Amino acid sequence: MPAAKFEIVRKCKVCGELFKAKTIESWYCSPRCSKIAWKRNKDEELRMQKLDEVVKKIPKSKDYITVPEAYALFGISKETLCS
Numbered sequence: 001m002p003a004a005k006f007e008i009v010r011k012c013k014v015c016g017e018l019f020k021a022k023t024i025e026s027w028y029c030s031p032r033c034s035k036i037a038w039k040r041n042k043d044e045e046l047r048m049q050k051l052d053e054v055v056k057k058i059p060k061s062k063d064y065i066t067v068p069e070a071y072a073l074f075g076i077s078k079e080t081l082c083s
């Protein structure tokens with residue numbers, strides 16, 4: 001594989017450090033950070049599962065929803081707002 005003719009400088013999604021991405025798929029500066037990101041993804045999955053349960057419990061006839069229910073329904077998170 002020939003070396004890329006351009007450099008992709010990215011900000012690590014975990015620690016915020018700038019680093020040179022070796023491939024288009026590189027999102028983290030180090031294996032350590034990708035591990036942390038992987039763990040965060042797992043946590044996120046669990047969180048989504050919990051939100052799903054909240055959504056299932058919301059009665060369809062309800063006129064209003066609570067904040068946690070709205071959060072579960074629309075899945076608004078800090079990450080969504082930032083990306």
Ligand SMILES: [Zn+2]
Pocket residue numbers: 012013014015016017028029030033
């Ligand atoms: Zn990093």
